[in-house]
Amino acid sequence: MRAMIxxxxxxxxxxxLTDLTPKPLLQVGGKPLIVWHLERLAAAGVxxxxxxxxxxxxxxxxxxxxxxxxxxxxxxxxxxxxPLETGGGMLNALPLLGREPFWLVxxxxxxxxxxxxxxxxxxxxxxxxxxxxxxQSTQGDFAVDSNGRLISSGEHRLTYSGIGVYRPELxxxxxxxxxxxxxxxxxxxxxxxxxLLHAAIAKGRISAEHYAGVWIDVGxxxxxxxxxxxxxx
Numbered sequence: 001m002r003a004m005i006x007x008x009x010x011x012x013x014x015x016x017l018t019d020l021t022p023k024p025l026l027q028v029g030g031k032p033l034i035v036w037h038l039e040r041l042a043a044a045g046v047x048x049x050x051x052x053x054x055x056x057x058x059x060x061x062x063x064x065x066x067x068x069x070x071x072x073x074x075x076x077x078x079x080x081x082x083p084l085e086t087g088g089g090m091l092n093a094l095p096l097l098g099r100e101p102f103w104l105v106x107x108x109x110x111x112x113x114x115x116x117x118x119x120x121x122x123x124x125x126x127x128x129x130x131x132x133x134x135x136q137s138t139q140g141d142f143a144v145d146s147n148g149r150l151i152s153s154g155e156h157r158l159t160y161s162g163i164g165v166y167r168p169e170l171x172x173x174x175x176x177x178x179x180x181x182x183x184x185x186x187x188x189x190x191x192x193x194x195x196l197l198h199a200a201i202a203k204g205r206i207s208a209e210h211y212a213g214v215w216i217d218v219g220x221x222x223x224x225x226x227x228x229x230x231x232x233x
Contacts, residue, residue: 001120002097003046004090005037006162007107008054008083013220022056024107025063026224029231032063033218034107035070042071044115046103049074050096054083079188086193087174094168106162110227112214118165124205126197127165130158131215142201142208150206152198158208161215170196 011018017026024034034051041049049072053060057078067074075096084092090104101121119127128150133140140157142150177199178191200206218224 001044001046001103002048002050002100003041003103003105004050004052004093004097005034005105005107006052006086006089007034007060008052008057008079008089009108010055010083011108014218014224017221017224018055020056022053022059023218025059026218028110028218028224028227033110034060034064036110037105037107038064038067038070038072038074040115041103041105044118046115047073050077050093051075051107052077052079052083052089052093054079054081082190084188084190087171087178087196088188088190090166090193091171091174092188094171097168099168101165101167104162104164104166108218109162110214110216110218111161111163111211113161113163113211115163118163120165122165122167123207125167125170125200126205127207127209128197129161129163129211130208131161131211133157133159134217136217136219144208144210148207148209149204150197150201150208152201158210161211162217163211170200173199 007024009023011023014023025032049067051060051074053076061076064074077093079089103118141160143153143157145151174196177195216223216227218227
């Protein structure tokens with residue numbers, strides 16, 4: 001099983017902590033935030049991980065190495081000084097991820113979610129893990145219908161956790177979906193994943209689950225400190 005970890009963001013809201021350190025390398029509970037994911041992914045049976053980088057990119061491979069100490073093979077994909085966003089970053093990584101379904105994790109979250117519970121292959125084009133909307137963003141992103149399919153609107157909206165399973169086929173028609181925002185002849189393309197998700201949702205091709213355990217968007221110094229304090233307690 002292969003996985004990708006998003007680690008290319010600048011971490012603007014986390015400044016000044018991210019002026020000298022990439023956000024995924026900030027220490028939480030005695031180790032970098034991204035290491036929690038690497039250890040959990042390895043324990044769940046992942047063998048290969050692709051990590052995209054941009055801001056202070058050289059620090060990430062210098063810290064993590066080739067992944068052997070985690071029981072993984074890690075490959076790094078530098079996106080240049082400007083990250084390619086979620087959609088462009090994933091598209092850019094597909095040659096390293098192959099044509100089989102893969103897991104995706106945002107590198108700036110903390111969770112006790114058991115990755116081993118994720119499906120190895122979704123029924124449709126993707127399977128997303130949703131959580132209750134956090135205090136800083138209560139509107140939510142999606143809802144789930146009675147058949148476990150993701151829908152764009154609904155009474156009980158949930159937040160995308162940054163954890164999911166994706167088929168590369170989600171990107172087969174990406175130029176048509178994205179349109180003029182990212183023409184196919186501009187490589188590497190820079191675009192958000194959301195338009196592709198909504199196009200697939202409209203066809204009923206994305207499933208979802210609701211996770212009620214520990215999940216934190218470690219997006220500000222205050223949330224980082226609160227997480228550090230909770231782990232010390």
